[in-house]
Amino acid sequence: MHSIDWLLLLITAWLLIGLAGLIAQRNLAWVGKTLYPLGVLVGLALAGVALMAIDNKPEALVLPLGLPDLPFHLRLDALSAMFLVLLGGTAAGISIFASGYLRKGEGTAPGLQSLEYHIFLASMALVLLADDAYAFMVAWESMALSSFFLVTSDHRKPEIRHAGYLYLLIAHVGAISILLCFGVLQSSAGMGATNGVADYTFAHMRATGHDAFWGSAAFGLALFGFGAKAGLLPLHVWLPEAHPAAPSPVSAMMSGVMLKTAIYGVLRVSFDLLHQPLWWWGVAVLALGLLSALFGAIFSAVQSDMKRLLAYSSIENIGLLFVGIGLALTFQSFGMITLTALALTAVLYHCLNHAAFKSLLFLCTGSVLHATRERSLGKLGGLIHPMPWVAWLALLGVIASAGLPPLNGFVSEWLLLQAFLFSPGLPHSYINMLIPVAAAAVALTAALAGYVMVKFFAIVFLGQPREDTISQQAHDAGWLERIGLSWLAALCVLLGVLPVTVIERLDFVVRALLGAGDYTTPGDAAHSGDWLLLAPISADRASYEPLVLLLMISAVVVATFAIVRRFWHGRVRRSAAWDCGFALQTARMQDTAEGFSQPLRQVFEPFYRLKRELPTSFDRAPFYRVVVEDHFWYWLYLPVARCAEFGARLVAFLQRGRIAIYLLYSFLTLIVLLFLVRG
Amino acid sequence: MNLTTILLQFFALILAPVLAPLLTGWINQCRAWLQNRSAPPLLQPYYQLGKLFEKEVVLAHNASGVFRAAPYFIFAAMVLAATIIPTLSTDLPFGPAADAIALVGIFALARVFIALAGMDVGTSFGTLGARREMLVGFLAEPALLMSIFTASLISHSTSLSTIVDTLGHREFVIYPSLAFAGVAFTMVSLAENARIPVDNPTTHLELTMIHEAMILEYSGRHLALIEWAAALKMYAYSCLGLALFFPWGVPQDVTLSNLSLALAGLLFKLAIGGALLALIETLSAKMRIFRAPEFLGTAFMLAVLGMLVHLLLETGK
Numbered sequence: 001m002h003s004i005d006w007l008l009l010l011i012t013a014w015l016l017i018g019l020a021g022l023i024a025q026r027n028l029a030w031v032g033k034t035l036y037p038l039g040v041l042v043g044l045a046l047a048g049v050a051l052m053a054i055d056n057k058p059e060a061l062v063l064p065l066g067l068p069d070l071p072f073h074l075r076l077d078a079l080s081a082m083f084l085v086l087l088g089g090t091a092a093g094i095s096i097f098a099s100g101y102l103r104k105g106e107g108t109a110p111g112l113q114s115l116e117y118h119i120f121l122a123s124m125a126l127v128l129l130a131d132d133a134y135a136f137m138v139a140w141e142s143m144a145l146s147s148f149f150l151v152t153s154d155h156r157k158p159e160i161r162h163a164g165y166l167y168l169l170i171a172h173v174g175a176i177s178i179l180l181c182f183g184v185l186q187s188s189a190g191m192g193a194t195n196g197v198a199d200y201t202f203a204h205m206r207a208t209g210h211d212a213f214w215g216s217a218a219f220g221l222a223l224f225g226f227g228a229k230a231g232l233l234p235l236h237v238w239l240p241e242a243h244p245a246a247p248s249p250v251s252a253m254m255s256g257v258m259l260k261t262a263i264y265g266v267l268r269v270s271f272d273l274l275h276q277p278l279w280w281w282g283v284a285v286l287a288l289g290l291l292s293a294l295f296g297a298i299f300s301a302v303q304s305d306m307k308r309l310l311a312y313s314s315i316e317n318i319g320l321l322f323v324g325i326g327l328a329l330t331f332q333s334f335g336m337i338t339l340t341a342l343a344l345t346a347v348l349y350h351c352l353n354h355a356a357f358k359s360l361l362f363l364c365t366g367s368v369l370h371a372t373r374e375r376s377l378g379k380l381g382g383l384i385h386p387m388p389w390v391a392w393l394a395l396l397g398v399i400a401s402a403g404l405p406p407l408n409g410f411v412s413e414w415l416l417l418q419a420f421l422f423s424p425g426l427p428h429s430y431i432n433m434l435i436p437v438a439a440a441a442v443a444l445t446a447a448l449a450g451y452v453m454v455k456f457f458a459i460v461f462l463g464q465p466r467e468d469t470i471s472q473q474a475h476d477a478g479w480l481e482r483i484g485l486s487w488l489a490a491l492c493v494l495l496g497v498l499p500v501t502v503i504e505r506l507d508f509v510v511r512a513l514l515g516a517g518d519y520t521t522p523g524d525a526a527h528s529g530d531w532l533l534l535a536p537i538s539a540d541r542a543s544y545e546p547l548v549l550l551l552m553i554s555a556v557v558v559a560t561f562a563i564v565r566r567f568w569h570g571r572v573r574r575s576a577a578w579d580c581g582f583a584l585q586t587a588r589m590q591d592t593a594e595g596f597s598q599p600l601r602q603v604f605e606p607f608y609r610l611k612r613e614l615p616t617s618f619d620r621a622p623f624y625r626v627v628v629e630d631h632f633w634y635w636l637y638l639p640v641a642r643c644a645e646f647g648a649r650l651v652a653f654l655q656r657g658r659i660a661i662y663l664l665y666s667f668l669t670l671i672v673l674l675f676l677v678r679g
Numbered sequence: 680m681n682l683t684t685i686l687l688q689f690f691a692l693i694l695a696p697v698l699a700p701l702l703t704g705w706i707n708q709c710r711a712w713l714q715n716r717s718a719p720p721l722l723q724p725y726y727q728l729g730k731l732f733e734k735e736v737v738l739a740h741n742a743s744g745v746f747r748a749a750p751y752f753i754f755a756a757m758v759l760a761a762t763i764i765p766t767l768s769t770d771l772p773f774g775p776a777a778d779a780i781a782l783v784g785i786f787a788l789a790r791v792f793i794a795l796a797g798m799d800v801g802t803s804f805g806t807l808g809a810r811r812e813m814l815v816g817f818l819a820e821p822a823l824l825m826s827i828f829t830a831s832l833i834s835h836s837t838s839l840s841t842i843v844d845t846l847g848h849r850e851f852v853i854y855p856s857l858a859f860a861g862v863a864f865t866m867v868s869l870a871e872n873a874r875i876p877v878d879n880p881t882t883h884l885e886l887t888m889i890h891e892a893m894i895l896e897y898s899g900r901h902l903a904l905i906e907w908a909a910a911l912k913m914y915a916y917s918c919l920g921l922a923l924f925f926p927w928g929v930p931q932d933v934t935l936s937n938l939s940l941a942l943a944g945l946l947f948k949l950a951i952g953g954a955l956l957a958l959i960e961t962l963s964a965k966m967r968i969f970r971a972p973e974f975l976g977t978a979f980m981l982a983v984l985g986m987l988v989h990l991l992l993e994t995g996k
Contacts, residue, residue, distance in 0.1 A: 382801065384743045395745070402791060405777070405784040414780050417824075421831060436986035439828065440979070443821035450787055450820070451813045454794050458809065463801030464741060533775055542837040545776040549759070549785075552773065556755035564732065564900050571735035571899075578739070578896055579802040580883065591798075591806035599814040603972050 003053035004061050004076040007084065007129065010046045011122045014039060018118030025111030028102060035114050036099030039121070040092045046125065047088025054081040055508045060131060072138075073201050075131035078512035079272070082348060082505075083128045083264045089491065090256050090355045091121055097363050097484025098249035100477070101370070107153035107247070120146040120253065127261050132201040133182035140178065144171040147258060150250040151242050163241035170238045174228025178265070181221035184214055185273055205273045215274050219281050222269040223288075230262035230318045233292040234632050240303075243311035244375065248366025251307060255314045256359030260351050263321055267347075270329060271513040279333040283431060286326030290441045293319025297448035298607050301455065301600045302628045304377050304593035306365050309456055310358065313401065316445060317354045320416065321347055323442060327419055334427055337519035339419060341510050342536050345522045346415035348506045353400065353408040353495055360397040360488035361456075364390050367477040367485075368460060372470050377456075377593035382465040386474040391461040393485045400492040402453040403446045406546040406553070408495035411534070413446055415522070418542050455596045464587035497547045499534045594626055601628070609634065683933050688762070688772050695761035696907065699914035700724035702953055706913075709957035724910060731903035739800040739896055749796035750897070750904035756789040757911035764918045767941045768933050769840040778837040779827045782919070783820060786871070789908070790816045797893030804885065808892025811968060815877060815889065818975035819867045825982030826860035826867070830923045832989050833857070839922060847926035856993060859985030861924045865959075866978035868916040870971065873909070875960045877971050887965055914949075921948050 017035050024030045053059075058077035066072045076084075098117070102110045123146060126139035148171070152164035185205040210218065228235040243251045270277060296316030303309035324347035331340040365375075367390045374380055384391035400407040420439040426432045465471040477485065495502060507523020522536035535543040579585050601608065609629040615622030654665070704721045711718035720726075738746070763777050777785065790812065797809035831837045833854060834845035870877040873890035883891055894905050922929070928944040930937040966974060 382741065384745065385741070388744075392744075399788070399791070402787070403784070404788045404791060405781050410781075410784050414784075417780055418837070421828060421837060432990055433987060436825075436828075436983055436990065439986075440821060440825055440983045443824045444817075444979075447787070447817040447820040450791055451817045454791055454798075454809070454813055458795055458798035458806075462743065462745060462795060462799045463806070535775070540836060540838055540841045542778050542780075543775040544778060544781050548773070548776040549781065552759055552776070553752070553755050556758050557751045560751055560754055560904070564904075568732045568900060569735070573735055573737050574740055575737050576740065577800045577802050578737070578898075579800075579804055580885075580895065582803075585802055587801065589803040590801045591803075591810060596806070596810050599810060599969075599972075602969065603814075 002059050002061075003049050003056060004059040004074060004129070006049045007046065007053075007076065007125070008061070008074070010042050010049070011125045013042045014118045014122040014125070017042070018115040018122070021111035021114035021118075023111070025109040028110060031110040031114050032099050032102040036095050036102075039095045039118060040099070043088045043092035043095060043121070045088070047085045047092065050076075050081040050084035050088060051505070054078050054085070054505055056081075058512075063135075066134060066138075070134055070200075072135040073131040073203075074126075074129045074135065075202070076129060078509040079264070079267060080128045082509045083260060083351070084125060086260060086352055086355050087121070087124055087128065087257050090359050090488070091253070093484045093487040093491070094249050094252050094256070094359055094363065095484075096487065097252075097366070097481050100480025100484070101247075101249055101366055103370070107155065108149075113150065113153060113247075116146050116149045117250070117253075120150060120258075124257060124261055128264060131203070133179070133186065133205075134200055136182070137175070137179055140175060143258065143261070144168070144175065147250070147254060151246040151254075153247055153250070154245070160245040163238075163245035167238045167242040170228050170235055174225040174235070177221045177225035177228070179225075181218050181225060181269065184218040184221065185210070185269075202268075202273060206275075210274055210276075212278060215276065216278065216281070219270060219274060219277075222266060223285065226262040226265040226269075227288070227322075229265070230259050230322075231292075231315050232288055232318060232322060233295055233315075234636055236292065236296075236315045237630065237633060237637060239315055240299075240308045240311040243314070243362075244305055244307035248307075248362055248369060251310075252359035252362035252366075255311070255362055256355040259314060259318055260355060263318075263325075263347070263351055266322075266325060267513065270325070271332075271344075275515070277329045277333045279330055279428065279431070282326045282328070282330030282333055283434070284326070285322055285329060286434075286438060289319045289322030289324075289326050290438055291319070292316070293323060293445045294441055294448075295319070295607070297445045297452065298600070298604050299628075299630070300452045301448060302594075302597040302608065305375050306368070306377055306380075306456065306460060307362070307375060309377070309452065310361055310365065313449065313452055314354075314358060316449065317350070317358065320413075320442065320445065321350055321354070323438070324350065324416055324419070327416075327423070330426070330431065331423070332514075336426075337514055337517055338521070338537075339422055341514060341519060341521035341523075342415065342422065343419040344510050344513060345503060345506055345536070346412050346419055348509055349415060349495075349499070349502065350412035352502070353412050353492075356488055356491040356495060357397045357400040357407075357409060360485060360492065361394065361401060363481070363485055363488065364394040364397065367481055371474040371476075373473075374467075374470065377459045379467045380460045380465070380470060381463045381587065381590065382461070382471060383474055384461040386471060387461075387476040389476050389482050390485065393482075393489045394461065395457060396489045396492055398453040398457045400496065402450040404450070405544075406496055406550040408492050409449075411496060411499045411544075411546065413442075414544055415536065416442060418536055421542075422537065451600070455593065459591070459593055459596060463590050466587055466590065466592070497550055499544070499546060500532065503534070601626075607631070684768070684770050684772050687768055687770075687933055687938070691767060691771070692758065692762045694767075695911060695914060696758055698949075699761070699910040700728060700907065702914050702917065702949055703910040705950060706953045706957050709954045710960060713957055713961040724906075728903050728907055731898075731906065732900050734899045736899035736901055739802075742800055742896070746796050746799040746896070747901070749792045749799075750901040750908070752792050753789045753796075754904045754908045754911070756785050756792075757908040757915060760785045760789075761911050761915040761918065763839065764915060764922055765840050765843045765929055766918050766922070766945050767929070767938060769844050769929055769931050770933060771840060774838065774840045779831060779839055779842070780824065780837055782839065783824050783827065786823075786912075786915075787816070787820055789912070790820075793893055793905070796897075800896045802896065804888075804892045804895050807885070808889055808895070811889040811971075812893055814968075815870050815971055815975065818972060818979060819870050822863055822975060822979040822982050823867045823871070825979065825986060826864040827923065829856050829860035829982065829985040829989055832986065833993070843922050843926040843929050844931060846923070847929055848931075854989070854993060856985045856989035857924060859981050859988060861920075863978040863982035863985065864920055864923065866974065866981075868920060869956075869959065870975055870978075872913050872916060874956070876963045876966045877974065879965050887968075889968075917949055917952050918945075921945070921952065 063072040123142035130136035300312030328343035794809040
């Protein structure tokens with residue numbers, strides 16, 4: 001049996017597990033403690049098979065499913081395999097968490113939710129395996145629909161229905177664009193090339209050459225379509241609505257894995273199907289990516305809902321991924337393949353990293369939500385005492401997400417900055433000037449991510465509880481949830497300290513995307529050098545050894561601790577907080593989420609649409625509120641919505657509600673058509 | 680990698696914590712002279728550290744593990760940062776472990792830990808300090824990165840050893856880009872080390888303090904470690920500045936005569952740098968906290984300008 005058959009079998013297993021949930025929909029022991037753990041095993045097996053297959057030759061398969069004369073084509077190559085590893089590995093952690101997370105009476109019945117969840121997983125796997133436009137779109141739409149149902153699990157709340165509607169709308173606008181993109185790709189060689197039947201397989205699209213105009217059209221459509229799924233500016237508005245609305249494992253799945261399928265799509269179309277990029281595609285993607293990254297970082301800093309904060313942080317990370325893709329496209333268009341390989345490695349690495357740390361953080365918010373019933377940062381605080389497991393694992397996620405050494409977020413940031421630093425020498429002098437500015441923006445984004453993550457962790461887990469009830473009812477996560485969180489945290493650490501091993505694997509993907517040629521990749525350096533030293537070009541130009549760094553930090557910490565204890569003493573006295581001798585300190589004097597982000601609101605004021613309600617000196621019940629909104633909503637979405645409504649009203653003029661008038665319309669149409677046909 | 684270089688690396692590891700309080704003492708002394716005060720002894724910071732280690736630790740009731748672990752991590756991060764900057768030789772066995780970007784990352788790690796520790800007890804001063812520290816940090820970090828990038832563009836490397844080798848052993852050419860980067864770096868170091876005009880290390884006035892507000896709850900050995908780490912940070916930034924902008928006199932191969940010459944050179948350069956810092960601090964006034972983003976924004980712009988100048992004027996195209 002080939003790897004692809006095994007993968008197909010595992011995907012079917014996911015679907016069967018989902019269907020089994022319908023047997024006893026409300027039985028938590030059956031759904032939670034049996035089916036989800038089975039799904040975990042399938043996820044691990046999927047990741048394992050894909051990891052083994054990453055250096056194999058591409059394998060193809062034609063399924064006897066689909067419409068007559070339109071079978072599904074599947075293909076497993078290095079790119080699909082890498083994203084399948086990401087899907088399987090992340091899904092394993094999230095499913096085991098979900099198995100402990102399910103509760104009675106939260107929205108959809110657990111059995112039905114399990115069906116939706118496993119269809120979601122299976123359809124994401126099929127998206128990654130699809131090798132023709134038809135199979136791809138079917139899988140893509142199943143993914144959108146199953147995730148829509150998962151988002152609206154708690155559909156009795158109007159704001160959740162609203163979030164789901166927005167998500168569905170943008171997902172479909174994107175899907176139309178992707179469909180059009182495939183249309184352009186398969187036909188731009190000239191219609192009728194394949195005796196009247198359009199050939200919709202990716203193999204055909206790969207083989208066809210595309211001229212500059214149609215190639216650009218296909219690329220633009222793909223960027224729009226996949227950008228809508230990924231949350232690229234200005235199609236990002238669904239993310240901060242849908243992520244808080246969904247149950248936490250679903251938010252983790254969507255942010256950690258589903259957004260990556262969009263990245264997969266962009267890579268598939270721009271590096272595999274269209275293999276001759278133009279330089280301005282790269283610059284456009286770079287600019288959009290930078291805007292998204294900065295926008296996401298600036299907005300996540302001012303959120304006061306912990307899941308919205310993480311959703312905006314996802315926009316930031318997606319932005320960074322697009323920055324990498326833009327750089328890679330620019331380099332490739334100028335034939336600088338070694339640098340393309342470096343930028344692509346950074347992108348692929350960051351996909352893995354973001355999947356690990358963002359799902360970890362979303363799951364942590366899930367535990368906090370269950371323990372406190374509270375999502376608003378302004379009411380949490382001090383949770384490290386009642387929930388130490390969640391807090392310490394979240395700290396790992398926070399360090400990874402802030403891009404700090406020695407964890408994983410830093411590795412991909414480092415690779416990306418290296419790609420920028422080695423870029424001078426582009427033949428286009430204006431682009432050359434743009435590079436330092438772009439590098440500065442990336443550095444600024446990374447620093448802002450640190451701000452955001454300190455805010456997230458410190459306000460939720462440190463300090464004193466901002467509401468009395470919080471600390472009394474809070475409890476730590478159950479053991480299944482702890483396993484899920486620990487698995488993802490372990491991935492963060494491993495990806496952080498063993499970059500060379502990871503890059504050796506990613507090398508197969510990079511080589512598959514770039515084809516044969518005379519160039520070196522970061523993987524080559526990894527093959528030749530020792531397994532500790534990450535040096536993408538050569539060791540005296542840039543190098544990084546995270547494991548050595550980690551060991552050195554630990555050694556100094558242990559040595560310092562031992563020396564301090566040996567020569568001095570370990571005396572500790574507990575007392576009230578000092579706070580400059582102020583005795584009337586209460587929990588309400590700490591910074592709230594709004595307070596912590598106040599400096600940023602001041603620095604970046606033009607970016608926000610602020611509504612403030614300030615108390616006056618004479619208020620009996622002083623009231624302070626600040627609402628931060630998105631300019632795009634008012635500048636782009638509402639005008640478009642108004643235009644659509646106006647158009648609908650014009651059409652509604654025809655709708656008179658009397659059968660005689662409708663018959664008249666049919667009659668007139670018939671006459672007009674007859675006139676046309678006659679000629 | 681041979682025994683001598685490993686010994687030398689170990690020597691650098693010990694030298695940094697030993698020398699760092701001396702630099703702080705020297706700066707304080709210079710500042711006192713410039714301000715016409717009678718100066719504290721040069722070794723005053725060591726006396727303070729010793730005293731603090733002797734004292735017992737008073738912890739707030741709700742201080743968590745983060746609060747107790749943070750001083751050790753911050754201290755370790757700063758020792759490491761000071762160690763990987765080539766000060767005595769460019770042939771360091773730990774050199775490849777972290778390049779300039781990783782160095783900035785280590786500084787950021789320490790900043791995140793100190794801010795988290797500041798928020799841990801949940802007092803109004805602690806959170807205020809942490810918020811301000813992160814405000815300074817999110818602008819200072821990219822500015823620092825950009826000014827290092829200018830130097831690495833010139834030497835085609837982000838490895839600190841290679842940067843020092845290339846810049847130290849070239850024929851004397853004035854790079855305008857390095858001048859921009861140098862100004863930016865100076866501004867960033869003032870802000871990052873809690874110096875006037877951004878912060879004032881000598882007051883506990885709520886309107887002005889950043890660093891002191893965060894560490895207000897610390898006492899005893901924890902406070903000693905934090906103060907020591909602050910001294911180490913000052914030392915590391917000074918060494919980094921010397922490595923990037925005055926790299927002359929750092930030998931490539933290690934012999935006893937080379938080493939003693941390098942050590943003397945380092946002490947001399949640090950003494951001059953410390954005196955200049957005291958001069959800057961004496962001549963300027965503390966800014967309002969909301970002027971700090973403008974100050975750091977200027978540093979950021981200057982650093983980016985440095986890179987642009989390098990690309991426009993110095994690449995020879």
